[in-house]
Amino acid sequence: MPVARLLRQVAGQMLGSPACGCWIATPPLRFLGTSPRQIPADANFHSALFSETDQPRVLITGGLGQLGVGLANLLRKRFGKDNVILSDIRKPPDHIFHSGPFIYSDILDYKNLREIVVNNRITWLFHYSALLSAVGEANVSLARAVNITGLHNILDVAAEHNLRLFVPSTIGAFGPTSPRNPTPDLCVQRPRTIYGVSKVHAELMGEYYHYRYGLDFRCLRYPGIISADSQPGGGTTDYAVQIFHDALKNGKFECNLKPSTRLPMMYIDDCLRATLEVMEAPPESLSMRTYNINAMSFTPEDLAQEVLKHVPEFQITYNVDSVRQVIADSWPMNFDDSNARKDWGWKHNFDLPELVTTMLNFHGSDTRVAQAN
Numbered sequence: 001m002p003v004a005r006l007l008r009q010v011a012g013q014m015l016g017s018p019a020c021g022c023w024i025a026t027p028p029l030r031f032l033g034t035s036p037r038q039i040p041a042d043a044n045f046h047s048a049l050f051s052e053t054d055q056p057r058v059l060i061t062g063g064l065g066q067l068g069v070g071l072a073n074l075l076r077k078r079f080g081k082d083n084v085i086l087s088d089i090r091k092p093p094d095h096i097f098h099s100g101p102f103i104y105s106d107i108l109d110y111k112n113l114r115e116i117v118v119n120n121r122i123t124w125l126f127h128y129s130a131l132l133s134a135v136g137e138a139n140v141s142l143a144r145a146v147n148i149t150g151l152h153n154i155l156d157v158a159a160e161h162n163l164r165l166f167v168p169s170t171i172g173a174f175g176p177t178s179p180r181n182p183t184p185d186l187c188v189q190r191p192r193t194i195y196g197v198s199k200v201h202a203e204l205m206g207e208y209y210h211y212r213y214g215l216d217f218r219c220l221r222y223p224g225i226i227s228a229d230s231q232p233g234g235g236t237t238d239y240a241v242q243i244f245h246d247a248l249k250n251g252k253f254e255c256n257l258k259p260s261t262r263l264p265m266m267y268i269d270d271c272l273r274a275t276l277e278v279m280e281a282p283p284e285s286l287s288m289r290t291y292n293i294n295a296m297s298f299t300p301e302d303l304a305q306e307v308l309k310h311v312p313e314f315q316i317t318y319n320v321d322s323v324r325q326v327i328a329d330s331w332p333m334n335f336d337d338s339n340a341r342k343d344w345g346w347k348h349n350f351d352l353p354e355l356v357t358t359m360l361n362f363h364g365s366d367t368r369v370a371q372a373n
């Protein structure tokens with residue numbers, strides 16, 4: 001990095017400027033005193049020097065869930081296999097363990113996080129660890145710990161080591177008093193799940209660290225994500241993944257939401273591409289630090305109709321799960337992502353017909369292989 005830019009960056013971190021709305025920066029309180037987290041005054045200066053490589057050095061937390069492995073594959077194609085470390089608290093299956101660097105990381109253990117960041121000279125962090133909406137309601141104290149305390153550790157380690165930080169938020173960050181059709185970026189956010197509350201907290205804390213300490217925080221609110229080769233981790237939108245599997249395996253599917261429940265959804269390839277695009281966007285193009293992104297919006301009935309076009313014998317029945325239904329009824333029906341489209345050129349590739357064809361093709365070839373064996 002040229003010396004002038006480096007000095008400007010250090011000065012910016014120390015002083016802030018009225019133009020960016022920053023105040024005079026002092027370290028977060030938890031960095032002060034005799035805590036093991038105390039850092040030398042020039043730590044940011046050194047990490048800025050060490051991070052001067054051609055490619056980012058990436059850490060993905062919670063990487064063994066529905067989205068992390070796909071993200072690692074995409075980032076490894078872009079930045080090189082060894083520059084992207086996948087981490088989780090679970091044991092990886094063989095094919096993932098052998099596909100690139102994997103490391104144990106518990107986001108509740110700050111020392112462990114800091115060691116990983118320092119030893120691997122991490123410069124970008126994608127924070128995927130979380131308990132999703134339905135699982136979170138079944139275990140509120142664990143969701144609070146992972147989604148809120150864990151996030152605090154992530155913010156601190158990112159601020160200490162001058163990382164670019166991506167944290168996903170969700171349609172679940174809105175609630176019954178938000179405008180639901182469509183839901184804009186800025187409006188009332190009073191979610192009624194621990195998941196939603198923790199995600200609003202993450203949005204606000206990340207933006208606060210950005211304006212207060214200059215943290216390069218970037219956040220997208222994802223719709224329900226639909227993936228072919230990974231299982232969802234206990235959310236309200238999971239039905240839209242399971243339906244494809246069951247349609248081809250059994251010709252029928254029991255849906256846990258009412259037929260008319262409309263929610264915003266996205267195919268995983270669009271979601272991961274958006275994530276990389278917002279991380280690569282020049283800072284001056286980002287008029288906000290938290291953006292809605294969207295692709296399509298449908299009900300279980302719409303989805304079943306589209307599946308029927310390919311699987312004529314398909315039958316859907318409904319057995320409503322009251323916890324999930326109450327959550328879904330409080331979430332956006334349509335998501336306004338015009339700011340993402342305007343600021344950094346977001347554009348989705350998959351609408352409902354392409355999504356259904358892609359998912360059925362994937363599971364169809366799977367089913368055929370299974371039947372042949």
Ligand SMILES: NC(=O)C1=CN([C@@H]2O[C@H](COP(=O)(O)OP(=O)(O)OC[C@H]3O[C@@H](n4cnc5c(N)ncnc54)[C@H](O)[C@@H]3O)[C@@H](O)[C@H]2O)C=CC1
Binds near residue numbers: 064107128150232
């Ligand atoms: N999948 C979706 O439809 C959507 C996902 N998101 C967000 O994207 C992110 C990734 O989502 P998914 O992959 O679907 O989640 P997931 O539930 O499938 O995976 C989360 C991972 O976090 C890990 N984890 C739990 N506790 C941990 C801890 N203490 N330390 C480290 N890791 C821990 C779990 O082992 C799991 O592998 C989450 O933050 C989620 O809120 C947002 C909107 C939609």
Ligand SMILES: CC(=O)[C@H](N)C(=O)O
Binds near residue numbers: 133236
């Ligand atoms: C939309 C999400 O955040 C997730 N899939 C969930 O349903 O909890």
